[in-house]
Amino acid sequence: MNLREFLKNLEQTGDLVRIGEPVSHEYEVANILNTLCEKPTIFEKVKGFEFPAFGGITSDRDIIARALGTTKEGLLMKLVQALRSPKEPELVSKAPCQDVVLQGNDVDLNTIPMLFHLKGDGGRYGTATVAIIKDPETGRNACYHRIMQIGKNTCTARLIPKRQTRTTYDKTEGDLEMAICVGNSVPVMVAASLGPPPGTDELSIANALDKTNLVKCRTKNLEVPSESEFVLEGRITRDLDREGPFVDLTETRDFERQEPIFVIDCITHRKDAMWQVLIPGRMEHKILMGMPKEPTIYDEVSKVATCKNVLVTLGGGSWLHGIVQIQKKGPDDARNAIEAAFKGHGSMKHVVIVDEDVDMYDPYAVEWAIATRVQGHRDLIVHPDQPGSSLDPSGDHSGKKTRTTKVGIDATIPPGVDPEKYQKVSYGDVDLNDYLG
Ligand SMILES: Cc1cc2nc3c(=O)[nH]c(=O)nc-3n(C[C@H](O)[C@H](O)[C@H](O)COP(=O)(O)O)c2cc1C
Numbered sequence: 001m002n003l004r005e006f007l008k009n010l011e012q013t014g015d016l017v018r019i020g021e022p023v024s025h026e027y028e029v030a031n032i033l034n035t036l037c038e039k040p041t042i043f044e045k046v047k048g049f050e051f052p053a054f055g056g057i058t059s060d061r062d063i064i065a066r067a068l069g070t071t072k073e074g075l076l077m078k079l080v081q082a083l084r085s086p087k088e089p090e091l092v093s094k095a096p097c098q099d100v101v102l103q104g105n106d107v108d109l110n111t112i113p114m115l116f117h118l119k120g121d122g123g124r125y126g127t128a129t130v131a132i133i134k135d136p137e138t139g140r141n142a143c144y145h146r147i148m149q150i151g152k153n154t155c156t157a158r159l160i161p162k163r164q165t166r167t168t169y170d171k172t173e174g175d176l177e178m179a180i181c182v183g184n185s186v187p188v189m190v191a192a193s194l195g196p197p198p199g200t201d202e203l204s205i206a207n208a209l210d211k212t213n214l215v216k217c218r219t220k221n222l223e224v225p226s227e228s229e230f231v232l233e234g235r236i237t238r239d240l241d242r243e244g245p246f247v248d249l250t251e252t253r254d255f256e257r258q259e260p261i262f263v264i265d266c267i268t269h270r271k272d273a274m275w276q277v278l279i280p281g282r283m284e285h286k287i288l289m290g291m292p293k294e295p296t297i298y299d300e301v302s303k304v305a306t307c308k309n310v311l312v313t314l315g316g317g318s319w320l321h322g323i324v325q326i327q328k329k330g331p332d333d334a335r336n337a338i339e340a341a342f343k344g345h346g347s348m349k350h351v352v353i354v355d356e357d358v359d360m361y362d363p364y365a366v367e368w369a370i371a372t373r374v375q376g377h378r379d380l381i382v383h384p385d386q387p388g389s390s391l392d393p394s395g396d397h398s399g400k401k402t403r404t405t406k407v408g409i410d411a412t413i414p415p416g417v418d419p420e421k422y423q424k425v426s427y428g429d430v431d432l433n434d435y436l437g
Contacts, residue, residue, distance in 0.1 A: 001210065002227050003185045006057065006067050010040050015063070017041040025124070029053055030117040030279045038283050042274065046113040053113050055128070055277040058189050059284040061291070067186035068209055072361075076310060078209070079295045083196055086204035095215035095226030097181075099271040103219070107153045107267050112230070113275050114149055122244045122256060123148040126155070127285075128276035130181045130192040132203070132222050135168040140223065142192040142202035144288075146280075147180065147262060148243050156243035156259040157236060164198060165236075169260065175235035177220040178262060183229020183276040187212055193288040194295075219266040229273045234264040249289055250317045250391050251281040283314070290318030297322060297344030304336035305329070311360050312345070320349040320392055323360045331415035338381050338408030347389035352409045357423070369411040373422060381408040 001009060010016040017036055022045040023029055029043055038059035044052050058064050061072045070078045102108075114124040131145040141164040147155035157178075159166040169176045181188070191206035203225065206212040214223040220233045243259035278284050290312030301307040306327040313321045324341050326333055334353040341351045352366060355373075359365040373379075388395045388404025395402040413422045 001067055001069075001185070003057075003183065003229070004227075006186060007040070007042070007054070009066075010057075010063075015040060019043045020045070022047045025049065025053075025113045026116045027118070029055075029113075029115055029277060033277065033279055034282060038279065046275075049111065049113040049275075051111075051113055051273055051275050053115075053275045053277050054183075055279070056284060058186055058288055059282075061287065064186055064190065064287070064291075068190070073309075075291070076294050076298060079190070079194070079292070080298055082191070082205045082208040083194065083200075083295050085208055086200060087208045088201075088204050089207040089212050089214045089223075091223060092213045092215050092226050095213070096270045097224065097226055097228040097231050098215065098218060098268045100269050100273075101218055102267045102269075103265065107264055109149050109152060109155070109264070112267075113277075115277055117279055118247055120253065121246055122242060123150065125149075125246060125280075126180065126182060127280055128182055128184070128189070128278040130184055130188060130228075131157070131165060132179045132181065132224055133165050133168055133176060134222060135164065135198075138164070138168075138198040140201045140203060141165065141168070142188075142206075143195075144192055145178075145180070146246065148246070150241055150261070153234075153264045155262045155264070156241050157262040158243055158246075158257075158259055159236070163195075167198075169236055175237050175263075177222055178234060178236050179217050179220055179222045179224050180232040180234070180262075181224050181228040181230070182232070183270075183274055184225060185210070185212065185227065188225050188228075189288065190292070194292040217266075218268060229276060230267065230269045232264045233266040233268065234262050236260045236262050247280045248391060249281060249285060249319055250393065252393060286314055286318030290314075293319075293322070293345040293348070297324065297341050297348075300340040300344035301326065301337045304340045305333040307337070308356055309360060310341075312348075313363070315363065316350065317391065319347055320389060322348050322351045323366055324351060324353050325356060325358065325360050326353060326412070327356055328412050334410040334412045335381060335408075338410065342383075342406055342408070346387065347391070348406075349388060349392060349404055350407050350409070352411050355412045358411075366411070368424070370409060373411050373413055374409060375414075378414070379410040381410070382406075 038056040040056040042054040187206040187209035191202040213226040215226040240258040244256040248254040294310040309325040383406040388402040395404040
């Protein structure tokens with residue numbers, strides 16, 4: 001389903017909120033979305049702007065699954081399959097995202113309802129910003145880069161080291177062309193959050209998830225999803241300026257840095273375009289960061305054990321904690337799964353391995369497995385002084401790369417015991433109408 005169809009579909013089932021009252025882009029849109037627990041929402045009137053805003057379409061696994069024609073439980077395999085079999089998108093010559101083309105003096109970010117999210121932010125930010133670049137060796141890449149407005153047609157872009165955009169930028173002499181697409185379908189949003197091996201095109205993964213046509217940019221040698229609401233065509237220059245402070249995944253404040261300046265040469269948009277917003281540190285950000293790591297963990301664990309499911313949990317900031325469910329066949333399966341899981345997601349700090357009878361979506365059930373199946377001296381794997389996540393405030397950030405202690409917990413039934421002893425008992429269900437008159 002494309003974005004417009006999906007919004008209609010959500011509205012038909014009462015799952016879309018429409019805010020008709022005029023709202024301010026300064027904190028109010030972000031606060032309303034937060035209060036609505038990021039339910040899919042359209043802000044029809046943003047004070048001072050002609051464009052409406054919307055957000056929340058990937059704030060929940062059930063909603064993402066619905067957009068991709070699967071269930072919450074089926075999402076992992078849907079992503080695994082799309083990652084294994086990307087499909088080259090069709091290139092079209094006419095596209096809704098180019099209904100309106102603005103160049104020269106008409107390029108003006110002040111006409112776009114980029115948000116102030118929280119007091120203390122460095123500026124107005126674009127966050128649902130899918131950035132497309134081309135690397136001369138590895139080809140097209142899509143990745144999120146938040147952008148902070150610094151001028152009428154300029155922003156600073158946060159380019160984290162080792163992301164493909166940063167890698168390509170670092171080896172480029174002069175400017176690197178980049179197109180930022182805003183107002184994307186769920187397949188594009190999910191695909192852009194994946195970090196497949198270099199050379200694998202995220203837009204082909206989006207097309208494998210659901211049909212995603214591309215169109216050539218008007219001023220850059222790049223292709224973008226033809227149904228995006230907005231496309232900001234520009235260049236990442238060699239000049240730096242301040243970016244931040246801004247809130248990151250752990251809901252703590254990321255500090256101000258010097259980042260490259262992105263100069264926008266052309267803005268194209270649909271004639272009735274809506275600006276997409278995504279509030280940092282909350283559910284939508286968390287799910288889009290954590291969920292894409294599940295297929296890579298799955299692939300690594302599947303090399304050493306029968307992996308049934310993987311969950312990167314919200315409690316761990318959707319980045320630092322994972323649960324892996326296995327069908328245990330040999331005594332070392334869980335330990336091997338721990339090591340493989342850390343390989344599958346290098347920033348993960350703690351991982352719990354559970355059996356098939358544990359509902360991994362229920363934190364109480366996982367805690368119950370730890371309580372009834374774990375002996376610390378036997379079932380913990382502790383690796384001190386490992387490379388860790390820069391997002392973890394408790395890590396050692398004194399060197400160039402964060403160091404951390406990684407812990408794996410084998411919460412599976414130990415080998416050589418009577419498994420009956422480890423099963424949860426279950427009471428019967430009765431029809432209460434028989435007892436309550
Ligand atoms: C909502 C969201 C915002 C993100 N913001 C940034 C960002 O500002 N800068 C960045 O480098 N990565 C950011 N990321 C992470 C990258 O999109 C992600 O790691 C990407 O998959 C890297 O893949 P690549 O190396 O193939 O480009 C963000 C991810 C999400 C889901």
